Amino acid sequence: DTEVTQTPKHLVMGMTNKKSLKCEQHMGHRAMYWYKQKAKKPPELMFVYSYEKLSINESVPSRFSPECPNSSLLNLHLHALQPEDSALYLCASSQGGGRGRETQYFGPGTRLLVL
Amino acid sequence: AQKVTQAQTEISVVEKEDVTLDCVYETRDTTYYLFWYKQPPSGELVFLIRRNSFDEQNEISGRYSWNFQKSTSSFNFTITASQVVDSAVYFCALSTPNNNDMRFGAGTRLTVKP
Numbered sequence: 001d002t003e004v005t006q007t008p009k010h011l012v013m014g015m016t017n018k019k020s021l022k023c024e025q026h027m028g029h030r031a032m033y034w035y036k037q038k039a040k041k042p043p044e045l046m047f048v049y050s051y052e053k054l055s056i057n058e059s060v061p062s063r064f065s066p067e068c069p070n071s072s073l074l075n076l077h078l079h080a081l082q083p084e085d086s087a088l089y090l091c092a093s094s095q096g097g098g099r100g101r102e103t104q105y106f107g108p109g110t111r112l113l114v115l
Numbered sequence: 116a117q118k119v120t121q122a123q124t125e126i127s128v129v130e131k132e133d134v135t136l137d138c139v140y141e142t143r144d145t146t147y148y149l150f151w152y153k154q155p156p157s158g159e160l161v162f163l164i165r166r167n168s169f170d171e172q173n174e175i176s177g178r179y180s181w182n183f184q185k186s187t188s189s190f191n192f193t194i195t196a197s198q199v200v201d202s203a204v205y206f207c208a209l210s211t212p213n214n215n216d217m218r219f220g221a222g223t224r225l226t227v228k229p
Contacts, residue, residue: 041221041222042220042221043206090160092160099212100214100217103162104217106159106161108159
C-alpha cells in the first residue's frame with residue numbers, strides 16, 4: 001500500500017485567515033515532504049522532515065509553518081498568505097531518512113486559492 | 116549542478132498510436148536515480164518507475180517501456196498503443212544519494228484523443 005492522504009482537497013482562504021493542511025501516511029516511512037506546484041510547472045520542494053525533524057527548509061516564507069507531530073503525520077500551517085501562494089500543495093513520503101536514493105510517494109494534493 | 120530537460124511541452128496523439136516522451140538529464144554525480152511520474156488532471160503524482168545509474172537495463176511494464184542510455188544521458192519513456200486514460204502530464208526527475216532535492220523536468224503534457 002503506497003497511500004498518502006491529504007486533507008482538505010480544496011481550500012479557499014482570505015489573506016487574513018489561518019488554516020492548516022494535513023498529510024498522513026501509514027507506510028512506516030520516516031521522511032515526509034511538502035511541495036508547492038503552480039499551474040503548468042513542476043513541483044518545487046518546500047520542506048523535508050527526516051525522522052520527525054526538519055532537515056530542509058528551501059527558503060520558504062515564514063507565513064508557511066510546517067509541523068511533524070509524529071512519524072505518520074505532517075501539517076502545513078498557513079497564515080497571512082498572499083494571492084500568489086495559490087497553488088497545488090503536495091505531500092510526499094519516502095521510506096528512510098529522506099536521502100535521494102529513496103522513491104517518493106505523493107498524495108493527491110490540496111488545491112489552495114487565496115483571495 | 117543537476118538538470119532535467121523535457122523538451123516536449125505538449126504531445127497530442129490519437130488512441131492506439133505509440134508515443135515516446137523524451138528526458139535528458141545532467142549531473143556530475145556518478146551515482147544517481149531517475150524517475151518518471153504521471154500527473155493526471157486530479158493532481159496526484161503517480162510513481163511509475165525508478166532507475167539507478169548503475170542499472171542500464173531497459174524495462175517493460177505492460178504498455179509502458181523505458182529506455183535508459185547513459186551514453187546520451189537520456190531516459191525516455193514509450194507508451195505503446197496509447198489510450199485516453201494515458202492523458203496526463205508526465206514528469207521525469209533526477210536525484211542523487213545525499214540530496215533530498217529531487218529535480219523535476221518541466222513536464223510533458225500528453226493528450227490522447229479517441
